[in-house]
Amino acid sequence: MRVGVLTGGGDCPGLNAVIRAVVRKGIKDYGYEFVGFRDGWRGPLDGDTMPLDISAVRGILPRGGTILGSSRTNLMKVEGGVEKVKQTMSELGVDALVAIGGEDTLGVATQLTEQGVNVVGVPKTIDNDLNATDYTFGFDTAVNIATEAIDRLHTTAESHHRALVVEVMGRHAGWIALHSGMAAGANVILIPERPFDIDEVVAHVESRFQTNYAPIVVVAEGAHPKEGQMQLQTGERDSFGHVRLGGIGQRLAEELEQRTGKESRSVVLGHVQRGGTPSAFDRVLATRLGVNAIEAVQAGAFGQMVALQGTEIVRVNLSAATDKLKTVPEERYAEAEVFFG
Amino acid sequence: MRVGVLTGGGDCPGLNAVIRAVVRKGIKDYGYEFVGFRDGWRGPLDGDTMPLDISAVRGILPRGGTILGSSRTNLMKVEGGVEKVKQTMSELGVDALVAIGGEDTLGVATQLTEQGVNVVGVPKTIDNDLNATDYTFGFDTAVNIATEAIDRLHTTAESHHRALVVEVMGRHAGWIALHSGMAAGANVILIPERPFDIDEVVAHVESRFQTNYAPIVVVAEGAHPKEGQMQLQTGERDSFGHVRLGGIGQRLAEELEQRTGKESRSVVLGHVQRGGTPSAFDRVLATRLGVNAIEAVQAGAFGQMVALQGTEIVRVNLSAATDKLKTVPEERYAEAEVFFG
Amino acid sequence: MRVGVLTGGGDCPGLNAVIRAVVRKGIKDYGYEFVGFRDGWRGPLDGDTMPLDISAVRGILPRGGTILGSSRTNLMKVEGGVEKVKQTMSELGVDALVAIGGEDTLGVATQLTEQGVNVVGVPKTIDNDLNATDYTFGFDTAVNIATEAIDRLHTTAESHHRALVVEVMGRHAGWIALHSGMAAGANVILIPERPFDIDEVVAHVESRFQTNYAPIVVVAEGAHPKEGQMQLQTGERDSFGHVRLGGIGQRLAEELEQRTGKESRSVVLGHVQRGGTPSAFDRVLATRLGVNAIEAVQAGAFGQMVALQGTEIVRVNLSAATDKLKTVPEERYAEAEVFFG
Amino acid sequence: MRVGVLTGGGDCPGLNAVIRAVVRKGIKDYGYEFVGFRDGWRGPLDGDTMPLDISAVRGILPRGGTILGSSRTNLMKVEGGVEKVKQTMSELGVDALVAIGGEDTLGVATQLTEQGVNVVGVPKTIDNDLNATDYTFGFDTAVNIATEAIDRLHTTAESHHRALVVEVMGRHAGWIALHSGMAAGANVILIPERPFDIDEVVAHVESRFQTNYAPIVVVAEGAHPKEGQMQLQTGERDSFGHVRLGGIGQRLAEELEQRTGKESRSVVLGHVQRGGTPSAFDRVLATRLGVNAIEAVQAGAFGQMVALQGTEIVRVNLSAATDKLKTVPEERYAEAEVFFG
The missing domain is CATH 3.40.50.460 (Phosphofructokinase domain)
Structure with missing residues (x-):
């Protein structure tokens, strides 16, 4: 199995921890090979890749940002974008993608799934406003x-x-x-x-x-x-x-x-x-998401993303993450209001 | 309503945040009065108290430790201990207790409940091994x-x-x-x-x-x-x-x-x-537990403790927290083993 | 001996550490009494004071800001300001002042000295641009x-x-x-x-x-x-x-x-x-300045300030600190330029 | 000019910052080439080297430890050690050494100097007990x-x-x-x-x-x-x-x-x-020492080390650093005693 990995949207502490976990888990337990796509969806669009093996992910766990680079390139706004991605994957022999990103990136992932591309999502937003997961790393x-x-x-x-x-x-x-x-x-x-x-x-x-x-x-x-x-x-x-x-x-x-x-x-x-080094909570969360993203790939659970619910990492449909924004409910704000004034 | 507050067992970052939240919530929303008992169960045993009002809890949110002091005094091993506590409460006009502590403290709280004392528990253990709550502060x-x-x-x-x-x-x-x-x-x-x-x-x-x-x-x-x-x-x-x-x-x-x-x-x-200042996660968790402990008192939910499940603060029976130790399950350890060697 | 203490100008991590050292040293070694003046020169102008004894300075060493408050009140721009300060000191039986501040505060201290007031200065600027001291705390x-x-x-x-x-x-x-x-x-x-x-x-x-x-x-x-x-x-x-x-x-x-x-x-x-807690370097520097400010008071070294030179705390004339700004010399900037580009 | 660099003795935050500064300064201003010797004196003894160019020192400024590795190998206790070092230097065309280390490393450097080897020292001890420098990084x-x-x-x-x-x-x-x-x-x-x-x-x-x-x-x-x-x-x-x-x-x-x-x-x-990332003070000190060590090499100031005195980086004889231990003087301890009890 050959798996492409990309990170899209604004950077977030923990991206590198996900990448490392994906690569180490995939190689150790299933003998996968990995291809790193640079700068979000721009990578598979342009065929811009970097090697992604054990040595590439050494020492990156505590580092902020993403070794893959990121961008806000929106595949869906590029004429023939989906075809180009399929073509890149085919040329490189990439069987599946792990897409780490927020609303936009996962939205693209949802649509790619509908067009037959194998994608597993990992939710990412510094703002914690993605639905279907208790928290996002960062x-x-x-x-x-x-x-x-x-x-x-x-x-x-x-x-x-x-x-x-x-x-x-x-x-x-x-x-x-x-x-x-x-x-x-x-x-x-x-x-x-x-x-x-x-x-x-x-x-x-x-x-x-x-x-x-x-x-x-x-x-x-x-x-x-x-x-x-x-x-x-x-x-x-x-x-x-x-x-x-x-x-x-x-x-x-x-x-x-x-x-x-x-x-x-x-x-x-x-x-x-x-920016900068992630907190321990985010490093653990990001690492667990990465490990479980590979389990999802191995299980063929495409069109899904991994998410935190309670203390468990579960799988949910990609669309569940993006169909509505997770905002602060009234009762949570009321708890804070106790201390106003 | 007059409420006594005590902290028992080993200290833990976030204890002061709970105390502050309990006091501010109780005064602001329900006009409660508070009595601080010193050094865990030793306080109500000996009638050793300190004032606990808005000014006593000013500035303590970010501070480690507990302004009430703590001890490992086990009420149940003291001859006539329960009677002494009831007597202290009666003399001071204390209607209910908020007991913040771990297995031992909450075990005592469970038994006090059975003997007719109004207690609400707040779970505390640095080791995170209390059952019925996803995480404990500290x-x-x-x-x-x-x-x-x-x-x-x-x-x-x-x-x-x-x-x-x-x-x-x-x-x-x-x-x-x-x-x-x-x-x-x-x-x-x-x-x-x-x-x-x-x-x-x-x-x-x-x-x-x-x-x-x-x-x-x-x-x-x-x-x-x-x-x-x-x-x-x-x-x-x-x-x-x-x-x-x-x-x-x-x-x-x-x-x-x-x-x-x-x-x-x-x-x-x-x-x-x-020791020392709690992380943001622990400050938020401790504050929410304190606010919700007062809601439990107000609701007369005695014999219960407040707990974190997912992103919600819920109430569970005190005994649920202490009947077994929450240990690391096999599958969580297996996630970590991916990175061994 | 009765000593007034004040802090003027912008706040700076380490102010409280100086205040604590001044008070503890003065009381322990020389039996001084202290009067805290609030908000810089406004305090002695308005006779606005606070108690300043061992218990007032407990626990303040690691805390940023200043328990005395600060302001930018410039005594010299107040009609009859110097007379008012003298009068306040006389009424309160204050024999000497420890003035902790930057260019403005020490400038005023210099002029007060010329008018017969006993002042010892402690240099303070977050910008490190005061002359005659290697570093300022903060x-x-x-x-x-x-x-x-x-x-x-x-x-x-x-x-x-x-x-x-x-x-x-x-x-x-x-x-x-x-x-x-x-x-x-x-x-x-x-x-x-x-x-x-x-x-x-x-x-x-x-x-x-x-x-x-x-x-x-x-x-x-x-x-x-x-x-x-x-x-x-x-x-x-x-x-x-x-x-x-x-x-x-x-x-x-x-x-x-x-x-x-x-x-x-x-x-x-x-x-x-x-803002916030001072680094270890600043806590040590501020503490040493405070201790040595009291030695200067005891030695009657008025019109002087304490300063860091190498690893020693020395005394210099107040005017030396304020007669010119300590700017970055060419050769220091050249060291940094090695890494440009 | 070809310069060998080594780090000896216990590790210390700031070693990498010195190495980076030495390499960037030497290349930028004087076109030097560098050879990294591994594990202190073991490197030149065994001819164990690593490349040391701009790309080798990228990103190491904030990292603790030393990319060159360290050891406590004492050259003087190795039979024919000095000759081996000379031979390695000659074979590799190394004209001078920058030796970063404490009492032992600098003691060896002193003796090498006496035997005609071109060495410039950079003082290093976490304990701050080297003479002739106000502070050591770490x-x-x-x-x-x-x-x-x-x-x-x-x-x-x-x-x-x-x-x-x-x-x-x-x-x-x-x-x-x-x-x-x-x-x-x-x-x-x-x-x-x-x-x-x-x-x-x-x-x-x-x-x-x-x-x-x-x-x-x-x-x-x-x-x-x-x-x-x-x-x-x-x-x-x-x-x-x-x-x-x-x-x-x-x-x-x-x-x-x-x-x-x-x-x-x-x-x-x-x-x-x-361990771990150096404080800002140590990063600045280490960087300045590295820059000035190259100036010393360029000036042919062999047998000397760079040192901090006040805010200046100066050169002193290597022997000055090692002839006696810099201990805490009575009057510094007395300042601390004010706060005992």
Whole structure:
């Protein structure tokens, strides 16, 4: 059996751990051969490969990123893309693919399956918003990094009697904000699932200033105020068409300063959250997913992905992961609200 | 409602996070009053209390240990112990107890329940070997600490072409060894559930010495060889006149050195694994358990404990947690074995 | 002897360690009493104090920030400020001050000395740009935090074949950029002392893209291009009069993307660099400075500050610290340039 | 110019950073070629080499250990050793050596110099006890690791009202104990330079038990009691039937438990202190030493080593580093004693 491996979408701590586990398991238990495709779907499209044997995966377990490279190339938007992939696989004698990626990558994998390609998926998203799996690797690392950063910011906020707004990742789901905010004792946590009332936020911040402790607001990048509140004058666009600044973190800090009369500052954690060595949790999860992806290949369970449910790694249909976003439910947010203000 | 809180058994990162969540949730949502009992069951036995209000729990979320203190006092071995506890509760007007602890503490809680005392349990064990909950807080922190230590030891082992044996916690269950060993790329993992064959261990170590990488053996403190193997003759002296030590880690390093002819060293991580600030995972878990323990009190769900199952906090009978030890199942160990040698 | 203590200016890991050392040394060896002044010079101005005894400083050694609070209140700009301070000291029976702060705080201390007030200074700046001391506490912590962040960013940059620009603190001196950039293997380091040539930066970045590794540019917030290059269109101002965005990090990322045709991203580390627990180096330095500040008080060495020179803590005139900025010398930058490109 | 590089003695975080700096500086500025000798002096003795070019040193800056391997092979104890080294150098066309190591390695380098071999030394010892340099790389990393461990142990000690004894490295000099003990707020620090009085230690521990905080004793592995005190009878069994161990940490914990009647535990940090990624301080120091070692080679400054004095890298005679041990002076220990008890 010859198996191709690729990683697509944004990078995530634990990708290398999956790759290593896939390769070691496949070689040791079933004598597979592996082909590494570079940069997500671009690899099989262009026939761009790298050797993927025991020596290629040595020492990569604790390393962030992906030795295969990644890209956001969407196969389905490439004319004749599926045919090219089939052709590459045929030319290289590749019988099956292990595709490690998020919504987009797994969406492509679903469609490839329908067209007769043997694919097993491994779910990946730093934001933890893929359905059908309790957690995705990379998320725990991101939460730890954000928590340590917020721990540090507490002392600055208190020494200067300032409010600090920390913007974390999470465009569509607030998992990182929820977990890091709960872990670090934030006074308010704002998530995309629930448009916030700026008056309530101000009230929490002001109530916090009454104590010896200073307010920390954790806000997901995709959070936004209730309609009509806190106009987001996004301003000009840069040469790449990106809106300049206007990040919710900075915008909120300005609003808080204006309304409370107290100094407020913002910090945008950004890419630091998704790089570097994975936490132990993520290394174990990624390794188990890799081992079980090979068991799925060996069982011919194509069109499926491996997922964490409780403490078990199970198989679910690829479509189950992508048919809806896993967002923060009301009752989880309510647990966090106990500590607001 | 007046609620007593106590922490029993060995300390664990996350205890303070539970205490804080219990107190803040109880006061904010239900107007409870709290009494802190000092040093586990010794507190209600001796009537030794401390104030437990919002200000007592400020800033303790990220701190290891327990502000209530702990002890291994076993109420059931004290003549008239149960009566004394009832009397203390009655004198202080305490209606219910939240008991945070492991097998022993929860065992006592079970028996108190049978004698009409209102108790809700919160499971705690660094070793992760309590039944009926997917994870216990403190475990993730311990695994992270052990993993970081093993990461560090890799480079020393490789530079000196030595085998390194790392002894981690786990008297009866090998969870910390399994997770930290998988996370840090150990070449062999030895756990109490499965007596090891010293010849196999030596074979793995020798095979590893063939590569550029040096062998790391992770061994739980309670692991032991198959019967008849590797006599543990304590008391004898080695060639340097040092007394041969008892711990399995050191004993194994000596055996490996003798049988492979390569330098071998051991490190015993010890108490470092159970102290200090909790990981984000443990802070979130501990906080959620605390919040839900109060919901259980409010619901009158006495004789129950809160537990993690998947991503949900559920209630289970106290006895479910203590009736058997949660050990590492065969199939989990098999996943780790893929990477041996 | 009754001694007042205050901390002024931006907070810095190690402030609490100095305060603890001052108090413990003074009480243990000389039987001093202490008065804590709140929020820098605002404390003695307003007579705002807090108790400062052994129990007040318990457990603060590893904590970032300052239990005394801080502010940027400049005594010299307050009408009759010096007289008010003298009056407060007289009313409280305070014989001498230990002033812990940077250029501004020590500048005020210098002038107070000239007006007969007994002051000993302890130098503090996260930027390490105070003269007459080899290092200031807080700097090592900031460099470690920045280095860890850049370590993490490497793997993201490589996985996505992107350039990453990391903006670190340093308005007037590039010490944090120089040290964290050297420590983390940056491909280019840009500092305020040396206006950069954007063509050279682009050349280094492009040369790096030839290898398997991706370029990381570390830029101090105060760095700027040579005159006429890379117009900084700062754009509109926000409601506080701050220029919106226009940070050099983001601006540079845009320029690199445009000129190299490769994706470029920026991260601004911001306040995370100055908060949280100090590194061991900073804790030792801060503790030694505190101990020696008391020896200076006891010796009547007013108008002086304690400073690190080699491995010794020495005394220098307060004015020596503030008469010029300690910037990065040419030969130190040349050492770093070896690794550019 | 063809330059051989070797690393001798115990491994130390920062060795790879020196190697990388040496190679990149030599190639970039002077067009040198390099030969890597494996495992310290064993390499040139046996003619065992590895390629050492830009690609060999890629990515090694943040990695602990040494890619060249190390050993304790003492050239001077090998019959005809010097001649063999000369012969290897001649055969390989190696003009000069950069020898990175401690007392032994630099002692050999000194003697080689006297016999006409071109050697430049780079000082290395985790213990910081080499003369003529303010700090050696690896020391700061070790102190940070020990400090973090002690931070963690505080909470366990307090929760259980126990004394904890932490044994750190330092056979002949107490630098790691002094710095980590000061940084982590130890109640007693015991170093080899100063035989301790067990009665004083007990008094400090008992005084600490009076407060809410529990005693932490930091002891260097080479520390020992005053003559006649605390007999170290190895071999006997304690009340639990365990063989009493030899290490000073465990022995001291037993003594404290016996004399104070309070539970006492010991932790031996061991090899964890010397492995893994270097701190930022050590990366910068190691990099600067490497760059300046090449400047010394280029200048023909053989028989010298590079050293840190204040913030400068200087050259000193190799013999200056090895003629006496740099121990902790009385006045540094006195600073730490302020915080005892």
